[in-house]
Amino acid sequence: MSRATLRDVALLAGVSPKTVSRVVNREPGVTEAKVTAVTAAIEKLGYRPNFTASSLRRAGGRTATIGVVLENVANPFSSSLHRAMEDVAREHGVSILAGSVDEDPARERDLINIFAGRQVDGLVVAPASGNQGYLTTELLAGTPVVFVDRPPVGIQADTVVIDxxxxxxxxxxxxxxxxxxxxxxxxxxxxxxxxxxxxxxxxxxxxxxxxxxxxxxxxxxxxxxxxxxxxxxxxxxxxxxxxxxxxxxxxxxxxxxxxxxxxxxxxxxxxxxxxxxxxxxxxxxxxxxxxPTAMGRLAASLVFRRLAGESGEPAVHEIPTRxxxxxxxxxxxxx
Amino acid sequence: MSRATLRDVALLAGVSPKTVSRVVNREPGVTEAKVTAVTAAIEKLGYRPNFTASSLRRAGGRTATIGVVLENVANPFSSSLHRAMEDVAREHGVSILAGSVDEDPARERDLINIFAGRQVDGLVVAPASGNQGYLTTELLAGTPVVFVDRPPVGIQADTVVIDxxxxxxxxxxxxxxxxxxxxxxxxxxxxxxxxxxxxxxxxxxxxxxxxxxxxxxxxxxxxxxxxxxxxxxxxxxxxxxxxxxxxxxxxxxxxxxxxxxxxxxxxxxxxxxxxxxxxxxxxxxxxxxxxPTAMGRLAASLVFRRLAGESGEPAVHEIPTRxxxxxxxxxxxxx
DNA sequence: CTGAAAGCGCTTACAG
DNA sequence: CTGAAAGCGCTTACAG
Missing domain, CATH: 3.40.50.2300 (Response regulator)
Structure with missing residues (x-):
């Protein structure tokens, strides 16, 4: 009934958990016989790795998730941004947690807290009015934050806006x-x-x-x-x-x-x-x-560049209008 | 530089990790003096609880996240569904992982695998063509799955469609x-x-x-x-x-x-x-x-009803057109 | 090539 | 009221 764990697979296949882990992560150097046994057990139990648990222990602790805070996921501008970011994120094997702020600064802060609590690897924020200084904590902790559509107040960070x-x-x-x-x-x-x-x-x-x-x-x-x-x-x-x-x-x-x-x-x-x-x-x-497509792509790319280790002062990028x-x-x- | 943990807070406040946990989760029965000390340490370290880690151990193991698989987050119909679900989810303190399928069955399956791997509590799927039988695993594992906009093929589950x-x-x-x-x-x-x-x-x-x-x-x-x-x-x-x-x-x-x-x-x-x-x-x-707003609200509500323990046969709900x-x-x- | 031990950050289940 | 021990599901760092 309940979900099978890596341990269940190991027991059924008659190997150690570590070997199951190797098979799941396609690490080389496992006997073909064991690979077969493990694969069969995975199939039989309908096992799906718990990615969340693995990211807890894994070096770097990345969750392959970024948080996107928009004005309203249903408005055409926001949703175009969203889609553009999804496409970039997907190229990096990353998923998107999205939320709508509706111009409410308290809601913005709530959403960011929630996303941070879920250990997102980065944040893209279309800020409501008010001050974004509270995000300093994230930045200091090494979580990239990129602002889009509007510049932040009270904090310096990568920003994508139009002129x-x-x-x-x-x-x-x-x-x-x-x-x-x-x-x-x-x-x-x-x-x-x-x-x-x-x-x-x-x-x-x-x-x-x-x-x-x-x-x-x-x-x-x-x-x-x-x-x-x-x-x-x-x-x-x-x-x-x-x-x-x-x-x-x-x-x-x-x-x-x-x-x-x-x-x-x-x-x-x-x-x-x-x-x-x-x-x-x-x-x-x-x-x-x-x-919005160009803006969204650039904003997401900036997050990934920072995640890839790019340092240097945060910059404001202006996308031209037409x-x-x-x-x-x-x-x-x-x- | 790196993020403070519950243990760091405990050390700084001079209490046990369990006490910090109590304060963070607002459990009653902690001396006011310790609450103050812990709160100060949290503030000082900029500590934010790792919600992901807590859900790993917590009874039920809920992640307060649902996965939403849409045709394209940027199209007006999908994004209205999305927003309606967000509003319902928010009432339940739940966040949304969203993704676009673009009518590609392989992409649909990928997205669902990714969301399942992130331990979502439930799924809402606007299915592409093809067969959704592979979701039987989820259903058996107790993860509610609700289809929206189009009925699934090869599986019985709650469904919200129009006539x-x-x-x-x-x-x-x-x-x-x-x-x-x-x-x-x-x-x-x-x-x-x-x-x-x-x-x-x-x-x-x-x-x-x-x-x-x-x-x-x-x-x-x-x-x-x-x-x-x-x-x-x-x-x-x-x-x-x-x-x-x-x-x-x-x-x-x-x-x-x-x-x-x-x-x-x-x-x-x-x-x-x-x-x-x-x-x-x-x-x-x-x-x-x-x-779409009515459809999205109903679909999300069905997920939460199942999560609340509602059993019974899956039903097909038809929303009237106008x-x-x-x-x-x-x-x-x-x- | 394989596995036993320890630990990621937190909570559970106890004991005091 | 408080905390030490064990464990969630997985990976790291070793040892053999």
Whole structure:
């Protein structure tokens, strides 16, 4: 009923536990007769080695598991990161423990404690807001920690981010180039570093051209809030002719609002973050795209490089963004 | 440098390992003075209990981890399942090891072996095609296994599926009700059980009304293939006035083809599986929607019920589908 | 080529 | 209230 152990196999095969261990780990130098006997016993008992127990004793004590802390495993950005890391991990024979933080710093800390308690060999963390200084313990204990999507606060570690400020600037320059002078900004929670950077990029682009900032709404976190914010913005005293929506869900909410007002072909829009089917909407949605696959692969690779013994100062890696024109961002301002 | 152990804490606090264990596990009956000393030592050394080691010895030997084998953690359906299971698991203090199979039976088996080797307390598997009989070992060893999305082959176990045949039938009846008599079918690999069921539902609906089946194309697995198949179908000798696309990516590929031909407002379409932004396309895409959140929650719950000792025969649970009219499925056939 | 002893970090089952 | 001994399932470090 209960699971067979290495000892059970040894007893049945009439050999010592150590010999079973040799067969299981394909160590050379075991008589063919014993290999056969052990193999038969393993088969008969349905024996599966307890990897957890072996890693407890094995030199190095690696568990061949890394912990991945994401915003939400179900959102397209997080899940693309996740998949990219899985592919890299798999090349190294490593499994992934994943969890969702939902922007909750306490949850982030809980997850990391849980993963650390399970002796993960490394961690990749897309941090919520707040401070990640508590991870110093891990780093000192030699567990590689890599941050992805957002830089950590209160700790120095390898980090993979995009250049949010430059990407946002690029988006707004694109709108300016199409004749817009009143460009509205809608962005995520100001507690999020990337949201602050994107707002800064928006301001940079306008300041550069001596253009006065348009209406700015921060702390927009859901589709619904974005929709309402756009309704208010367009009904306001200085309605923008173009919008820069600094996050995925915000972009979609804004599109819903423009649709409801039948202004989707009149008000230009560039969104930050690509999303599925953006090209199938009418107009197609112009975005500044991140490359979550590249980010995930690099983040996981950095963990493995550190595990392979690479030393040196932690570095911040910036993955470039790409502006993808699809229609909505190329709507000209008619004066 | 290296991680402190329970023994290190005991030494520093001047107590026995057992006492440290008591404090860590909040067992009652330890002098306050010793609790203080141990707590201080834990703090000083940055000690974190090795949960893996404790589960090795602990009665029951549970690892508070379940393994989740999905088609692809990055696809919206899989990742919604994943998130729903995470939420249930979290209520039980359990973490999730997740992996992607990509329709590869060998990969499925590998993943399950890896998870079993890590002593997961239970498994949720969205099986690839092929046979899952090899899981009998797990079941016999007392590890709960629950299948989700697709029924297993070669083994009896708790299963959570939708009624694919009824859902497909519903979709096609909807098209018939809008006057269509030539309804094309495009479906996924015939090696996939759900794809076969959906084709059967399509046939049921037509047979019921004495309508001759329209053009049928199976083994369409990618967006690109779907796009090409629709082009061929509409250029064929018996062009359909409506399409039933039996899977997510197939639906999207079909929409691309209709767009390219400017027939999206002329040819009716109902898709199986909902997808993000389906309501924002023009026309909105009518779908038969599954409820991955309900499926994931139920699947995870079944694992925990078994872990809690629930016995009884394994059961197949069918989650109902829902037809969501959004425009594309309500295009009337003009005769 | 093979195995007996010790130990990974922790908990169980006792004894005091 | 506290701790010494044994053991979870495996591997290391030896010895033969």
């Amino acid at each position: 949010n400020r430059a990407g946002a600037r690029r988006a707004v320059e694109h709108l300016i180039a199409h004749g817009h002078h009143t460009i509205g900004y809608l962005g995520d929670l100001r507690s999020i570093a990337t949201a602050r950077d994107r707002l800064q990029g928006y301001r940079d682009a306008l300041a550069d051209q001596g253009i006065r900032p348009g209406p700015v709404v921060e702390d927009v976190h859901t589709e619904r809030e974005a929709e309402q914010a756009v309704h208010r913005m367009l009904a306001g005293s200085r309605p923008p002719t173009a919008l820069f929506t600094a996050q995925n869900l915000v972009t979609i909410g804004a599109i819903r609002a423009l649709r409801a007002l039948r202004r989707q072909h009149a008000v230009a829009l560039v969104g930050f973050d690509d999303f599925p089917l953006a090209d199938l909407l009418e107009p197609g949605v112009t975005v500044v795209a991140q490359d 502006l993808i024109p699809r229609g909505s961002g190329e709507i000209q301002n008619v004066v | 694919n045949r009824a859902g497909a039938r519903r979709a096609v009846e909807h098209l018939i009700a809008h006057g269509h008599h030539t309804i094309g079918y495009l479906g996924d690999l015939r090696s996939i059980a759900t794809a076969r069921d959906r084709l059967q539902g399509y046939r049921d609906a037509l047979a019921d009304q004495g309508i001759r089946p329209g053009p049928v194309v199976e083994d369409v697995h990618t967006e690109r293939e779907a796009e090409q198949a629709v082009h061929r179908m509409l250029a064929g000798s018996r062009p359909p006035t409506a399409l039933f696309t039996a899977q997510n990516l197939v639906t999207i590929g079909a929409i691309r083809a209709l767009r390219a031909l400017r027939r999206q407002h002329a040819v009716a379409l109902v898709g199986f599986d909902d997808f993000p932004l389906a309501d924002l396309l023009e026309p909105g895409v009518t779908v038969v929607a599954q409820d 037809l969501i009219p959004r425009g594309s499925g309500e295009i009337q056939n003009v005769v």
